[in-house]
Structure formats: C-alpha cells, structure tokens
Amino acid sequence: MRNAAIALVLGLTLIAPSTPAPAQTLTIRTTGEPETVTSWQRDACSESDAPDTPARAFRDASGIVHLIASHSTARALTGPSLDALRPNCAVIFQxxxxxxxxxxxxxxxxxxxxxxxxxxxxxxxxxxxxxxxxxxxxxxxxxxxxxxxxxxxxxxxxxxxxxxxxxxxxxxxxxxxxxxxxxxxxxxxxxxxxxxxxxxxxxxxxxxxxxxxxxxxxxxxxxxxxxxxxxxxxxxxxxxxxxxxxxxxxxxxxxxxxxxxxxxAPGVLQGTVRSIVRQRTSGLFIATLAMTRDGRTGIWTTTSPDLLTWSKPELLWTAPLLFRYGCGDAAAFDYPALLDPGSPSRNFDDVGKTAYVYMTRLNLDKCKITWNRDLVRLRVEIDGG
The missing domain is CATH 2.40.128 (Lipocalin)
Known part of the structure; x- marks a missing residue:
C-alpha cells in the first residue's frame, strides 16, 4: 500500500465576541495499514452485494450495532460492536x-x-x-x-x-x-x-x-x-x-x-462530502472527502465549527480513487467515512482521540472496476482540541 502514516494539521481560529481566541488545531494521522472488514470473495451474499456507499452505523434499542455500506439491494453487518460485526444476508431495503x-x-x-x-x-x-x-x-x-x-x-x-x-x-x-x-x-x-x-x-x-x-x-x-x-x-x-x-x-x-x-465553501469542498462527525474534545466537525486537489489524489479532511466555514483541506492518505486510478494500480478507493468504535452516540456521529476511516477498496481486474470490492478500515489518531 502506498503511503504510510501521513500527519496533517487542521487549523481554525475561533473568534469570541470580544477578544480573539487562540487558534484551535486538530492533528490527524494514520497509523498502520488498512485492515479488511468484509471481503467480497468471502462474504458476499450475491454478486452485487458489494460496498457502494460510505459506511454508516447506529445502535438499536437492544444495543446491537448495524453497519450499512451496501449497494442498491441493501444489507447490513450486525453485531455487539463495530469491532465484532458479521454479514447478514437479509435485504433491508431496495x-x-x-x-x-x-x-x-x-x-x-x-x-x-x-x-x-x-x-x-x-x-x-x-x-x-x-x-x-x-x-x-x-x-x-x-x-x-x-x-x-x-x-x-x-x-x-x-x-x-x-x-x-x-x-x-x-x-x-x-x-x-x-x-x-x-x-x-x-x-x-x-x-x-x-x-x-x-x-x-x-x-x-x-x-x-x-x-x-x-x-x-x-x-x-x-x-x-x-x-x-x-x-x-x-x-x-x-x-x-x-x-x-x-x-x-x-x-x-x-x-x-x-x-x-x-x-x-466551494473553494474547499471540491468533492463529495462522504461523512461529517464532531470531535468530542474540540467540538469541531471533521469532513472526509475523496478527491484530487493540488495535484494530489487521496482521502482528505477539513474541519468546521458550524458546518458552513471550513478549513483548508489536508491530505490524510494518498491513494488511487474510483475515478482517478491507473492501470498499474491493484485497487482504487472511495467512500471514506470516520467511525469511532468507542463513540457513546447511538448514531456514531462523533469521534474521540482515535477512530477509523472506513473505505471501499475496489480490486481492479485488468484496469476495470468489477463487483470485487472490500470494506476496509484504516486507524487514525486525532490530537488537539
């Protein structure tokens, strides 16, 4: 996998009504390499059972976690936590x-x-x-x-x-x-x-x-x-x-x-916003995007105090993307979404000091996209705030 840990600093100045507040920053860096959550070759319930949306998760009333990253015939992964999920072949929506x-x-x-x-x-x-x-x-x-x-x-x-x-x-x-x-x-x-x-x-x-x-x-x-x-x-x-x-x-x-x-923020949010979460310590929102900016392609992040004003994007992880890959690449990536297994939120809409970027890995076959796609996650550490 190209690109190991890349550190980034997201800076944002918060202005108080009377006196300026000091700059507030988040430092986000990847740790390790992507790990496989589901493998299409091992886990698919049908040919088209492939991750084609960003990973979303919530806890039901009994505490069971549901994670959905599916195609137009939607299925869920379920289990006691984000770290212990199993594929469920029941169709939940289409x-x-x-x-x-x-x-x-x-x-x-x-x-x-x-x-x-x-x-x-x-x-x-x-x-x-x-x-x-x-x-x-x-x-x-x-x-x-x-x-x-x-x-x-x-x-x-x-x-x-x-x-x-x-x-x-x-x-x-x-x-x-x-x-x-x-x-x-x-x-x-x-x-x-x-x-x-x-x-x-x-x-x-x-x-x-x-x-x-x-x-x-x-x-x-x-x-x-x-x-x-x-x-x-x-x-x-x-x-x-x-x-x-x-x-x-x-x-x-x-x-x-x-x-x-x-x-x-058209000069900042130049790709689809795949996920937004609030960092619990700082209160800042973090958005994840897959895009090419300044000649660099990969997973980017930016922060905001109010969802309207966003900091300059920083490259979190360099990778070929769904619409930006070469025939020499083994895989392309898309749909990055931050999820924290330790989130106390029923909707996993906040993160703490650590989280995972969940992504779809599209395994290329002779330079072509096929159904062979895996859900993977990459651990990140978040400092500051």
Missing part, C-alpha cells in the same frame, strides 16, 4: 424500479441513518433514475447522458431490520431539481450522495452533491430539518440562510432559481 421519473423510486441506495431511540430509524436515500433502460426517454441508451438523481426518505420502525419509503411516492422526496426530467441531456443531473445525518443545536444536517445544470451550481450543498419524519421539511442553504424549499419537477410555478441550493 428501490422499486418504477418507470416514471416523477416518482423518484427507481434504483435506490440507502445512505444515511439517524435514530433517537433505536427503534425508529430515519434514513436518506440516493435515488438513481436509469433512463438508459427506458429507450423512449433515453434514445442514446447511455447511462451517464440520461441519469437523473434525487434524494428521498425511508424509515424503519423495527430498529433497522427493514426499511420502507417514508411516504407513498413521490411524497417521500427530500431534494430534487425544480426542472422537469429532460431525458437525454448529455450529462448526469440532480442531487447525489447524501452524507450521514448529524445534529447541531435544534436541527439535523446533511450534505449532498449537486451537479451543474440550469441555474444549479456544482458543489457540496448543505440542508437541514427540524423534523426527520417529514421529507418535505428539509431546507437547503441559499448562501445566507436555510431558505431553499426543494420542489419536484417544475411543479411550483416559481422561478427555478428560488429552489436551488448554493454550494457551501
């Missing part, structure tokens, strides 16, 4: 393959979870409409030219054993473009890849990724809600406030610009 893009219920990746009591578990879902399978909508038959993505909501009432859509489609929709689906527009469009959900004050927050389309700018958008049970209660950041009400497919009658999110 989309319904509906042909109407206005229903936002085609192929769906359940991606983000939050529970207050370990019984009711709220979730965000990344829904992909695959029009290449509907040639009347996508004459080219090319996946990327016709792909429209949206964020939807699901819920479990049995502690995460099974999930269903939170409402009948399309009322389960959380965030989608205000433009009607246009078919073969030559690029993927929509809102993608929600981060995990974190609570800050009276609201719950999650990042999503926006592609440039119409008046929508490309970048990391932040949304929040005060009611996880209501998919329509999420509001996006407009650059000044959380005032963006997401509407479906041009149905509002308003100018589309009124219903588009503004990317947060």
């Amino acid at each position: 989309g319904h393959g509906q042909d109407d893009p206005r229903l936002h219920d085609d192929r769906s990746w359940i991606s983000s979870f939050y529970t207050m009591d370990g019984k009711t578990v709220f979730a965000l879902v990344s829904n992909e409409f695959h029009a290449q399978k509907r040639r009347a909508l996508c004459p080219s038959g090319e996946y990327m030219r016709c792909w429209r993505n949206s964020i939807t909501a699901a819920v479990s009432t049995d502690g995460g054993v099974s999930f269903r859509l939170s409402s009948a489609p399309p009322n389960h929709t959380v965030a989608t473009l205000p433009y009607p689906y246009g078919g073969d527009v030559g690029q993927r469009t929509g809102y993608f890849a929600p981060s995990n959900i974190v609570r800050n004050g009276d609201h719950w927050y999650a990042f999503l990724w926006a592609e440039r389309f119409g008046a929508q700018q490309r970048g990391a958008c932040l949304m929040r809600t005060d009611n996880l049970a209501d998919p329509q209660s999420w509001r996006g950041w407009d650059g000044k406030a959380f005032s963006v009400r997401f509407v479906r497919d041009g149905q509002s009658g308003d100018a589309p610009e009124m219903h588009l999110c503004a990317p947060v």
